Amino acid sequence: MGSLASFNELGNGFSNNVNPLDPDEFRRQGHMVIDFLADYYQNIEKYPVLSQVEPGYLAKRLPTTAPYVAEPVEAILQDVQQHIIPGITHWQSPNYFAYFPSSGSVAGFLGEMLSTGFNVVGFNWISSPAATELESIVVDWLGQMLDLPPARDRMLLKVGRENIGKLVVYASDQTHSALAKAAKIAGIDPKNFRAIKTKRSAAFGLSPESLRHAISTDVKAGLIPLYLCATIGTTSTTAVDPLIPLCDVAKEYGMWVHVDAAYAGSACICPEFRHFIDGVEGADSFSLNAHKWFFTTLDCCCMWVKDPSSLIKSLSTNPEYLRNKASESNQVVDYKDWQITLSRRFRAMKLWLVLRSYGVANLRNFLRSHVKMAKRFEQLVITDNRFEVVVPRYFAMVCFRVSPSALPFRNADDDNEMRANEFNRKLLETVNAEGRIYVTHAQVDGIYMIRFAIGASLTEDKHVLMAWKVVQETVDAMLNTL
Amino acid sequence: MGSLASFNELGNGFSNNVNPLDPDEFRRQGHMVIDFLADYYQNIEKYPVLSQVEPGYLAKRLPTTAPYVAEPVEAILQDVQQHIIPGITHWQSPNYFAYFPSSGSVAGFLGEMLSTGFNVVGFNWISSPAATELESIVVDWLGQMLDLPPARDRMLLKVGRENIGKLVVYASDQTHSALAKAAKIAGIDPKNFRAIKTKRSAAFGLSPESLRHAISTDVKAGLIPLYLCATIGTTSTTAVDPLIPLCDVAKEYGMWVHVDAAYAGSACICPEFRHFIDGVEGADSFSLNAHKWFFTTLDCCCMWVKDPSSLIKSLSTNPEYLRNKASESNQVVDYKDWQITLSRRFRAMKLWLVLRSYGVANLRNFLRSHVKMAKRFEQLVITDNRFEVVVPRYFAMVCFRVSPSALPFRNADDDNEMRANEFNRKLLETVNAEGRIYVTHAQVDGIYMIRFAIGASLTEDKHVLMAWKVVQETVDAMLNTL
Known part of the structure; x- marks a missing residue:
C-alpha cells in the first residue's frame, strides 16, 4: 500500500472518477442491494440462527490491508454472502428467541433509507428543520399512544457540585447494567449505587418499603438521594416495578424518577397493557427503545422528559460557530441540548414511517x-x-x-x-x-x-x-x- | 384514537396482516425508495440548499395523532416530497459549503442498507461475530492508511476517586465544544476545564509553552492534570495543534493525550497530508469521524486507543444475562466494553463498503x-x-x-x-x-x-x-x- 500508483492516482481528481454519489450508480447498486436483502429474508431460515464461526474466522478470510483500487459491488456482495453471513447471528430470523428482539420491518428499513439518503446532521433546528420538527411530532404521537401525561414545570433539582461524592442512585438488583455504568460515567461514586434486593415472592419487583429503608439509611449517613430508576419489564425476567408507590417515596425526598420501559413500553400502546405504566405521571422521565419491540431498526430510543429545561441546562453548549437566528429566536428546539453528542441522525423518519405504514391498529x-x-x-x-x-x-x-x-x-x-x-x-x-x-x-x-x-x-x-x-x-x- | 376498531383490530393477530418484514413487500417498497432517492439526488440543485421554512411549519401540515389504520407507502412518499423536503437543509447538495461536510456516497449508503438489513445488536462477539471482527479489520485497515502506530502497553492512570474534584482537562480555546460538555458529564468540575488561549499569529494552534504554564500553575495549586485534547483541524478554522511538543509536555505529567482529528484526519491518508499527525505515536487515543469527510453516512466515528485495557477497565459490565462461552474464552472482543451504550449498530459494514468500493486510490x-x-x-x-x-x-x-x-x-x-x-x-x-x-x-x-x-x-x-x-x-x- 502506498507504493502503487494507478491511473486515478495520477489523474487530476476532477473528471476521471465516477462521483461517489452519482445518481445513476446509486440507482443501479441500490436496487442490487434491495434484491440481495429481500433474498436474505426469503432464505433466512436456511442459516443457523446463532453463528457457528470460531473466534478470528474473518481475519483468515479477508486481506490484511484495504484495497488500493476500487472493487465492483458485485464482488463485495459475493463476499458478504460467503464471509459475512456465516458470522451473523440472525436477529431477524423467525427462530430468534434470545435477549430481547430487534424487530425489523419494511417501514423501519425505508425510514432508515430516507434518513441515510438525506444524511443531515440535525444538531440544531436550522441544520434541517424537518428533522427537529418531525421528531417532536412523532414522539408526541407515540406519547399519546402510551397515554403519557403532557409536560409540566417542576422545581429544578439543586445540588451543589462539591457534593457530587454524596449523591446516591437507587434501583432494583434487576435493573439493567447500563444504569450502574451511566452513573459511574456521570461521576457518581460506585459505592453510592444501591441495587436493592428483590424477591421471587414479589416477582422481582422493587419493593417501596425496601426503597424507603435504603434512602432513610443513606440520609441519616449524610448522603443525598438523587435518582431512582424504576423498570417496566426487566431484562432478566420482564419484572415490573410498582410505579405509584415508588414515585410517592421518591417525591418525599425530591428525587428524579426515571422509568425504563425499554422493552415492555411498546406493549403499553395496547389498552390492556397500559396499566403496567399507571403512575408514570409521577415520574420525571420515561424511555422506550423503539428498536427493541416496535419495528424500528437500530437505533431509536424515545425519551420523554417532564421538564426539559433541567436537561437543557445541564447539556446545552453554544459555541459561536453554531449560533444562528432561529436558535436565538427561542422559537425552535435544538435537540443537541437534549443529548450528549452534537451530531444526530434523522431517526424521526424511521418512527414516522413505522407509525404511518402500520397505523395504531396493526x-x-x-x-x-x-x-x-x-x-x-x-x-x-x-x-x-x-x-x-x-x-x-x-x-x-x-x-x-x-x-x-x-x-x-x-x-x-x-x-x-x-x-x-x-x-x-x-x-x-x-x-x-x-x-x-x-x-x-x-x-x-x-x-x-x-x-x-x-x-x-x-x-x-x-x-x-x-x-x-x-x-x-x-x-x-x-x-x-x- | 382508541375508540375505533378495524377488521385487523378484531382479527386473531396471526394471519390477517401482512408480516411487517414480508420479503415481497420489502422488495417492492425498497425499490420504490431507491428510485425516490436517486431522483432526489438528480434534482437536488433545484431546492434551496438552506431550508426556507418558518419555525413550526410541520405541525401545521401533519395530523396531531398517529393514524389508526395503515397508510400506503405511496402516500407517505408523497408527503416526504411535499412536506419533509422543504424542511431539509440539503447537506448532500453540491452547493452546501457550511459547517463541515457530511459526505454521503453510494458505498456508504449500501453499507448502511446492509447494516440495517441484518439489524444485529452487536454488543458482544457472540451476538454477531462478523460485526465485531469486521470492525477490528476495517479499523486496522484505516489505521494503516493513516500510518498510526500499533497498540502497546502503558501504565494505567491511577487517580483515587476521592480526587475527582481536583482533575483538570486541558485543550485550546479552539477545541470543539463537545470536549467541555463531555468533561462536565464525566464529573470534571467545569472550573477545572482549561481552554488555553491561542493567537492568530500562531494560526490558532495550541502553544506548548502556554500548556506547560497552565499545568504547572495547576500543579502548584494542588490540582491533578488528567487529560489533554489536541486537535488536528479545529471546527472554526481547521487549526492544527503541534502534536510532538504537546505530547512531550503531557508525558512529563503522565496525562492522557487524545487527538481529535474528526474532520482533517481523513486527509491524512494522503502522503502529502500525513505530516499533520506526525507525533501521534505519543498520544493515547486518536479519533476520526468517517461521517464527516470520508464518504460514510452518519454516524461512523473511528477511534484508536493505545491501551484498550484502561478503557475496558472503566467501561466493562458483565451481567449474568450477557455471559457466554466466547466472552469467557478471552479469545474475542466485546465492543460493549469500549463504549458507553450497550447496543451497537453494525457500522463496520459501512466503512468496509466505502474502503472496498473506492479503494485507497480513489x-x-x-x-x-x-x-x-x-x-x-x-x-x-x-x-x-x-x-x-x-x-x-x-x-x-x-x-x-x-x-x-x-x-x-x-x-x-x-x-x-x-x-x-x-x-x-x-x-x-x-x-x-x-x-x-x-x-x-x-x-x-x-x-x-x-x-x-x-x-x-x-x-x-x-x-x-x-x-x-x-x-x-x-x-x-x-x-x-x-
Missing part, C-alpha cells in the same frame, strides 16, 4: 400476536410436567426451566437446585449449538432459567411450536443419558 | 479533488483585493472575509474591525437567505469570518465558481448601497 396487532404466541408457548411448558414457568409471564417472554423434581433422584445430600441449574445450562448450550433456534438465559435469586423472548418480526406460530419441539427433544435425549 | 483522489477546489476558491479570494483569507488554508476549508479596508472610510473614530464584522455577518445572512449556497461562520480572536467548507460528494468545480460569483455579486450590491 402495531397493536403485531404486539398482541407476539404476546399470544408467548402465551401458547407458556401453555406448552405448563402442560409438560417436567418443566416449570419460573416467573409470571407479563409480555412476550417466557422464563422457564426443567424442574429440579424432573431430574432422577440421586441421594439425599444432593443440592437439587444446583443440579437443576447445571442441567438447564447444558440444555441451553445444546439447543443453541445445534443452531435451529437461539435462546438466552438469566440467573436470578440463584435460579438458572431459559428466557424465551418472542418478537422477531418474521416469527409465526409454527416457529414457536418447532422451538418447543427442539427443547423437548433435547431434554428427552439428555434425560435418557442421565 | 479515496485519496476524492479528498484531493476537494482540497484542489478549496485552493482554487482561495485563489479567487486572493485575487479580489476587497477580500482576505483570514487564516492559512490547510485542508478543504477557506476562512475568508471582506477586509476592513474595502469598506468606505467614514471617520477616524470608527472601529474598522467591528464594522467589518457587521458587514461580513450581513453578507453571510444575505447569501444564505437567497438559498443558492449555504455557508456558515466563525468568530475567532474578534474576527468574524465566513467558513467555506468543501466536501459534499456532489460538489464540482462549477459549483465552487458559482458560489464565488454569489459572494461577489452580493458584496457588489451591498457596497453599492453603503
